[in-house]
Amino acid sequence: MNANVEIKELSEIKLIGITHIGEFENTSNTYEQLMKWASKKGLLNSSEIKTLTIYHDNPRITQISKVRWSACLIVNENVITDSEIRNISIRKGLYAIGHFEISPNQFEMAWEAMLAWVKINGYLFDEREFFELYHNDNKTHPKQKFITEICVPIKRSENMKTLNSCVQSYKEQLEIGDIQRAYKGLIEYLMGLKTHFANKYSDDFYMGHFNQGYMDISYFTFTPVALRNTKLKIGIGFNHEKMQFGIWLGAQNRQILKKYWEIFKGSNWNKYNISSEVNEGFAIVEYTLVEIPDFDNLKLLTEQIENKALKFIADILDALGEPS
DSSP states (O other), rough: OEEEEEEEEEEOOOEEEEEEOOOOOHHHHHHHHHHHHHHHTTTTOOSOOOEEEESSSSSTTSGGGGGGEEEEEOSSOOOOOOOEEEEEOOEEEEEEEEEEEOOGGGGGHHHHHHHHHHTTTTTOSSSSEEEEEEOGGGGSSSTTTEEEEEEEEEOOOOOOOHHHHHHHHHHHHHHHHHHHHHHHHHHHHHHHHHHHHHHTTTTTTTEEOOOOSSSSSEEEEEEEGGGGGEEOOOEEEEEEETTEEEEEESSSSSSHHHHHHHHHTSSSOOOSSEEEEEEGGGSSEEEEESSOOTTTOOHHHHHHHHHHHHHHHHHHHHHHHHHO
């Protein structure tokens, strides 16, 4: 999502806020109530006014109707509060901070990206506050976007190598030269594969952008027109760790992902692997196209991927009752 992510040690942040339980549709009303109270107390005189939302519960685990969240205003010291307004604080500690410029409907995707980033980079989640920090009023933005930071509390695992040691190891491998040659060849092949599919199937499929990833999975989306109204998508890519080509059924957001995952999981359909958890790898159904690819015969490799991918897609469409 074009996010810039940094690891930063944050000091304690003092806040005043209103805690709400349930759906997030009341966010604007809750903030309006908070700002009216703060204005009466003379707390809005500074030009450096910052607001943030704390999520006290994980929406993946807790029912949305029971999720606790707080609309907050940053203050420099404890404030005498009353009614629903209370003093809150963000505990100091290590955070993964993602800098985003996003529209309201992209927040869920941004959170998914941040949680995935933490896992990919080997950090563990810590039991402190997960929060969003806002740097603008989106109503004044030319595209109504939020300039925000998504802040995820993290800790290093005991066996986690320092960045310096990892960079040194990386440098040593680069000096050999095989990594550069292999990665360049893989990316060029995948881009050529995407072009091959685009030239051959452009009338029946939507082609997505090519995503190189972080040397984990490089992929592109190849979604049949028949799935236009479902908000589902098909991904084809190369898993760098397993050295395998794969294909998967995904979705544009978590609600759609969960909906169709429950449909497949609750059925007796077993042609391909259905993810054991709804958020696992952002896949509903997945399949290995080529387990041991032969990069010395790229023509045969492309034929293997193409034939198995089309068979997978036809089976998915059949399972969903869509015309292939």
